[in-house]
Amino acid sequence: MTDALLQVDDLRVTFAVGGREVRAVDGITFTVSPGATLAIIGESGSGKTVSCRAIMGLLPTGTAIGGSARLRGTELLGLSDAELRRHRGSDLAMVFQDPARSLNPTMRVGLQITEAITTHRTASKREAQAQAIELLRLVRIPAAERRFHEYPHQLSGGMRQRVMIAMALACRPKLLIADEATTALDVTTQAQIMELLLELQEELDMALIMISHDLGLAASYADEVIVMYAGKIVEQAPAAGLFGAGGAVRMRYTRALLDAIPHLERPAHTLLPVVGGRPPDPTALPPGCSFAPRCQYAEDDCRAKVPALAEHVPGHRWACWHPCENGAAPHD
Amino acid sequence: MTDQAGPGRPPGEVLLSVRDLVQEFIVRERGGGKAGVVQAVSGVSFDVMAGETLGIVGETGSGKSTLARAILQAPRPKSGSVVFRGTELTNLRGGRLLQARRHLQFVFQDPFGSLDPKWKVRSIVDEPLLAYRAGGREARRKRVSELLDLVGLDPARYAGRHPRELSGGQAQRVAIARAVALEPSLIICDEAVSSLDVLIQAQVLNLFEKLRGELGLSYLFIAHDLALVKQVSDRVAVMYLGKLCEVGHGEAVYRRPLHPYTKALLDSIPSTEPGAGRATATIKGEPPSPINPPSGCRFRTRCPLATDLCAAEEPLPRELAPGHVVACHFPLMPGTSVITPAATSGVRQA
Numbered sequence: 030m031t032d033a034l035l036q037v038d039d040l041r042v043t044f045a046v047g048g049r050e051v052r053a054v055d056g057i058t059f060t061v062s063p064g065a066t067l068a069i070i071g072e073s074g075s076g077k078t079v080s081c082r083a084i085m086g087l088l089p090t091g092t093a094i095g096g097s098a099r100l101r102g103t104e105l106l107g108l109s110d111a112e113l114r115r116h117r118g119s120d121l122a123m124v125f126q127d128p129a130r131s132l133n134p135t136m137r138v139g140l141q142i143t144e145a146i147t148t149h150r151t152a153s154k155r156e157a158q159a160q161a162i163e164l165l166r167l168v169r170i171p172a173a174e175r176r177f178h179e180y181p182h183q184l185s186g187g188m189r190q191r192v193m194i195a196m197a198l199a200c201r202p203k204l205l206i207a208d209e210a211t212t213a214l215d216v217t218t219q220a221q222i223m224e225l226l227l228e229l230q231e232e233l234d235m236a237l238i239m240i241s242h243d244l245g246l247a248a249s250y251a252d253e254v255i256v257m258y259a260g261k262i263v264e265q266a267p268a269a270g271l272f273g274a275g276g277a278v279r280m281r282y283t284r285a286l287l288d289a290i291p292h293l294e295r296p297a298h299t300l301l302p303v304v305g306g307r308p309p310d311p312t313a314l315p316p317g318c319s320f321a322p323r324c325q326y327a328e329d330d331c332r333a334k335v336p337a338l339a340e341h342v343p344g345h346r347w348a349c350w351h352p353c354e355n356g357a358a359p360h361d
Numbered sequence: 362m363t364d365q366a367g368p369g370r371p372p373g374e375v376l377l378s379v380r381d382l383v384q385e386f387i388v389r390e391r392g393g394g395k396a397g398v399v400q401a402v403s404g405v406s407f408d409v410m411a412g413e414t415l416g417i418v419g420e421t422g423s424g425k426s427t428l429a430r431a432i433l434q435a436p437r438p439k440s441g442s443v444v445f446r447g448t449e450l451t452n453l454r455g456g457r458l459l460q461a462r463r464h465l466q467f468v469f470q471d472p473f474g475s476l477d478p479k480w481k482v483r484s485i486v487d488e489p490l491l492a493y494r495a496g497g498r499e500a501r502r503k504r505v506s507e508l509l510d511l512v513g514l515d516p517a518r519y520a521g522r523h524p525r526e527l528s529g530g531q532a533q534r535v536a537i538a539r540a541v542a543l544e545p546s547l548i549i550c551d552e553a554v555s556s557l558d559v560l561i562q563a564q565v566l567n568l569f570e571k572l573r574g575e576l577g578l579s580y581l582f583i584a585h586d587l588a589l590v591k592q593v594s595d596r597v598a599v600m601y602l603g604k605l606c607e608v609g610h611g612e613a614v615y616r617r618p619l620h621p622y623t624k625a626l627l628d629s630i631p632s633t634e635p636g637a638g639r640a641t642a643t644i645k646g647e648p649p650s651p652i653n654p655p656s657g658c659r660f661r662t663r664c665p666l667a668t669d670l671c672a673a674e675e676p677l678p679r680e681l682a683p684g685h686v687v688a689c690h691f692p693l694m695p696g697t698s699v700i701t702p703a704a705t706s707g708v709r710q711a
Contacts, residue, residue, distance in 0.1 A: 249631030289563035291592035
């Protein structure tokens with residue numbers, strides 16, 4: 030597709046840990062359209078954060094990165110720090126999980142935002158300050174002029190995350206990556222931050238990648254959903270194609286994730302359908318489907334050959350030899 | 362027992378009875394002057410019946426963890442009463458408190474933080490058995506193996522490991538094995554599965570259910586996740602800024618929330634269920650500081666329904682449906698806008 034904002038092709042990330050090769054991201058391909066919201070879902074260690082850090086150029090030197098990630102046609106992988114800095118901020122920006130640790134505790138928040146502005150473009154001190162206050166207003170922080178002079182510890186968790194978003198938006202990026210950006214927040218604050226992000230997305234015509242472990246969040250806010258397991262994309266579909274009345278989950282792992290979430294609709298004390306075991310050791314991936322050792326539907330072919338991620342239904346890709354029929358829950 | 366009926370309690374034997382529990386912490390300025398008092402728990406009352414799971418849901422700063430620790434007398438609450446199996450805990454000390462607490466165990470959020478990293482799994486699970494002199498060396502060794510089996514860890518593989526050689530889910534199972542070692546009647550779980558990935562979380566939740574059935578356990582299950590709390594609980598209590606604002610059967614609280622805060626919490630949860638709308642932020646702002654909580658109803662500063670009455674008078678808990686108690690001047694009742702206290706029955710002052 031030529032109109033893609035971000036085009037990721039066969040992205041691979043390999044770390045060397047203690048002489049062994051850890052394949053953290055194992056050949057993932059996806060695109061993000063301008064203004065769209067993509068959710069990347071997975072458990073700890075599935076490779077969702079590492080993929081996005083690779084795209085942002087935030088992985089430690091010495092990490093082997095392969096494949097391609099093009100932003101409006103410009104290859105991001107392999108750029109020097111100086112070149113990357115030109116793209117970061119103005120083209121793409123990232124918000125992390127823990128705002129308390131991302132902010133400098135000894136610096137007033139206004140100054141930190143001002144710094145984010147002047148790092149990426151030339152502006153006088155007065156201009157940058159006015160813009161910083163404007164940004165605090167943009168992220169709906171009440172009494173922005175007063176907050177400008179406060180330190181991070183004087184703000185609540187939700188307010189700090191708003192400041193982080195303000196900094197990320199300082200140069201009006203075309204793509205914002207939110208890595209578990211609401212995970213540490215309370216559910217009422219999470220709803221406020223998500224609403225803010227979606228409003229800003231519309232105002233600034235910005236695309237959003239949400240990295241999360243929470244399928245509910247993806248169902249509620251994303252256009253498109255990618256599910257990752259052991260470094261690979263195992264299922265990808267429009268959110269409406271997976272969840273809700275017309276939804277049909279096909280990959281067994283996605284189904285297992287959905288079934289394992291406590292739902293308000295489920296009667297109390299019902300046992301959750303569970304999957305035993307743990308995700309595979311990334312230094313010793315099984316030869317076939319990496320979910321096969323935990324999958325109760327696995328057969329010999331699953332253990333022998335890796336299922337390819339293929340578009341079986343228009344817009345809906347999955348990698349499974351024996352997918353769920355019509356996405357039905359096997360336990361319901 | 363302190364009185365004849367707790368708010369909205371089902372019939373049965375009362376295992377834990379908490380009345381007017383208050384816990385406060387003094388915040389000091391630089392130099393030692395008193396800067397303020399954090400009113401973490403402000404007059405909380407509830408019962409847990411034998412075999413029942415009571416869930417307590419609340420956001421950061423609601424005082425739910427302080428409440429758990431006040432029940433365990435660690436630290437001791439400022440005032441109020443905690444009666445466990447007929448014994449008042451708040452005036453016991455030393456060995457007698459230890460003895461009374463034998464049947465009251467706990468599981469916390471961070472399994473690695475609550476397991477000694479230098480000890481092997483075997484010794485960790487054996488510790489309570491040894492402390493309460495539950496059998497000789499050989500009997501205890503056998504019991505440790507049984508306990509590890511019970512929580513789904515193969516004793517041959519795991520008994521000799523250190524906590525760092527375990528995954529988060531396995532470490533939490535060890536913490537649970539230790540908690541059930543002395544056959545407690547009540548386990549307090551404070552965010553016990555919150556740090557686990559969803560598939561592991563489901564395994565541990567099922568383990569809690571299994572132990573409930575096999576050992577006849579009761580739980581006080583504290584978490585911030587309402588869906589999670591409802592899944593494991595018979596009754597659910599919603600806590601806000603140090604007070605319980607609603608208590609009732611889990612299904613009733615979820616289907617007919619009476620308190621505007623409960624409704625806002627429910628509206629905020631993003632769900633994958635068919636028919637679930639997008640999560641919405643129906644309340645604005647953040648909880649006020651527990652150092653100077655609002656007068657009257659503590660939720661009034663964020664409540665869309667608040668009036669002058671809410672600032673002037675604290676709403677007392679009222680039982681508006683059998684077993685469903687709410688502390689609100691303007692509860693959300695379909696078809697009625699205002700309910701006067703005189704019109705309700707079963708009113709009980711907490």
